[in-house]
Amino acid sequence: MPAAASLTPQVHWAQRHQELYLRVELSDVQNPEITIADNVLHFKAQGHGAKGDNVYEFQIQFLEPVEPQPVYKVTQRQLSITVKKVEKHWWERLTKQEKRPLFLAPDFDRWLDESDAEMELKAKEEERINKINFENRIPKDPFRHLKRGYLFMYNLVQFLGFSWIFVNMTVRLFMLGKDSFFDTFHTTADMMYFCQMMAVLEIVNTLIGLVRSPLLPVLFQVSGRNFVLFIVFGSMEEMQSKAVVFFIFYIWSMIEIFRYPFYMLSCINIEWKILTWIRYSIWIPLYPLGILAEAVAVIQAIPVFSSTGRFSFTLPYPISITIPFSVFLQLYLVFLFLGPFVNFRHLYKQRKRHLGPKKRKMH
Numbered sequence: 001m002p003a004a005a006s007l008t009p010q011v012h013w014a015q016r017h018q019e020l021y022l023r024v025e026l027s028d029v030q031n032p033e034i035t036i037a038d039n040v041l042h043f044k045a046q047g048h049g050a051k052g053d054n055v056y057e058f059q060i061q062f063l064e065p066v067e068p069q070p071v072y073k074v075t076q077r078q079l080s081i082t083v084k085k086v087e088k089h090w091w092e093r094l095t096k097q098e099k100r101p102l103f104l105a106p107d108f109d110r111w112l113d114e115s116d117a118e119m120e121l122k123a124k125e126e127e128r129i130n131k132i133n134f135e136n137r138i139p140k141d142p143f144r145h146l147k148r149g150y151l152f153m154y155n156l157v158q159f160l161g162f163s164w165i166f167v168n169m170t171v172r173l174f175m176l177g178k179d180s181f182f183d184t185f186h187t188t189a190d191m192m193y194f195c196q197m198m199a200v201l202e203i204v205n206t207l208i209g210l211v212r213s214p215l216l217p218v219l220f221q222v223s224g225r226n227f228v229l230f231i232v233f234g235s236m237e238e239m240q241s242k243a244v245v246f247f248i249f250y251i252w253s254m255i256e257i258f259r260y261p262f263y264m265l266s267c268i269n270i271e272w273k274i275l276t277w278i279r280y281s282i283w284i285p286l287y288p289l290g291i292l293a294e295a296v297a298v299i300q301a302i303p304v305f306s307s308t309g310r311f312s313f314t315l316p317y318p319i320s321i322t323i324p325f326s327v328f329l330q331l332y333l334v335f336l337f338l339g340p341f342v343n344f345r346h347l348y349k350q351r352k353r354h355l356g357p358k359k360r361k362m363h
Contacts, residue, residue, distance in 0.1 A: 012107035155264035
């Protein structure tokens with residue numbers, strides 16, 4: 001039985017100053033053999049073309065020398081070949097023979113006249129030069145990787161610390177129920193002290209420009225928490241057995257076990273959409289609850305500080321007036337409800353930037 005005769009597929013072509021593009025109209029191509037020898041491209045492949053499923057082949061002798069390593073890409077509908085010219089200039093035609101082969105036609109999807117191709121070439125060159133100039137304007141930071149490593153480790157340590165607090169409190173809550181409220185400080189305070197002392201670095205990082213963030217929201221959050229932790233709770237044993245300690249520590253740790261992993265992954269250019277959404281959404285219920293819990297703690301602390309006289313001081317003679325520390329606690333209450341507006345505004349802007357609707361490009 002004689003072998004089936006090979007057929008010629010339809011081929012579309014276009015060019016640029018340094019490349020030739022061939023698009024072979026074959027679908028479901030199998031076993032393509034594409035080579036260039038003596039400046040002649042040889043093509044042979046099994047595929048589905050105008051004459052159905054068959055073996056298709058063709059040869060093209062190029063007008064001028066080309067590189068002998070063609071690059072091709074197979075898709076379900078067609079096969080594309082890219083051939084590099086040895087000399088970068090415009091050809092008057094594709095083949096050495098003046099009469100164009102019947103199977104060859106212009107690829108109008110990629111076709112450009114010589115003047116258009118030159119404009120495209122100039123545009124690409126200008127883009128390349130602008131990119132180089134832009135990159136040269138940006139000073140290269142030799143400590144960039146060191147800074148990223150430091151920020152990654154800082155966020156990792158804080159994540160582990162607050163995770164320990166959260167898990168510890170959750171386990172004790174399930175095991176002891178409400179009884180776990182009253183000894184929260186004694187079981188988790190050391191770790192909370194460590195994490196909140198570490199949090200002072202966030203102010204430092206912002207001040208020295210290591211982190212691009214407004215200073216006021218960071219300053220309000222860190223100083224506000226540390227005031228409650230070290231002054232209201234840490235300095236008065238009477239406050240350490242209050243149930244409100246549990247709610248404050250639990251809310252703080254619940255916020256941070258999402259915030260710190262988000263920043264940690266950002267240091268290595270990784271983003272999880274679900275984590276991004278949680279990080280910029282969880283503050284909506286938890287921050288107001290945290291402020292309310294802190295306000296309850298301050299209100300409970302006012303009579304305690306008044307009765308003990310702790311941190312009260314007397315103005316020098318001739319005024320000689322004793323100012324109880326409870327006055328500062330009352331002033332702090334005002335700050336506690338006014339200050340967070342700065343944080344809320346900052347967090348709302350961040351949420352809008354990360355989760356807001358994407359702007360459509362105008363054509």
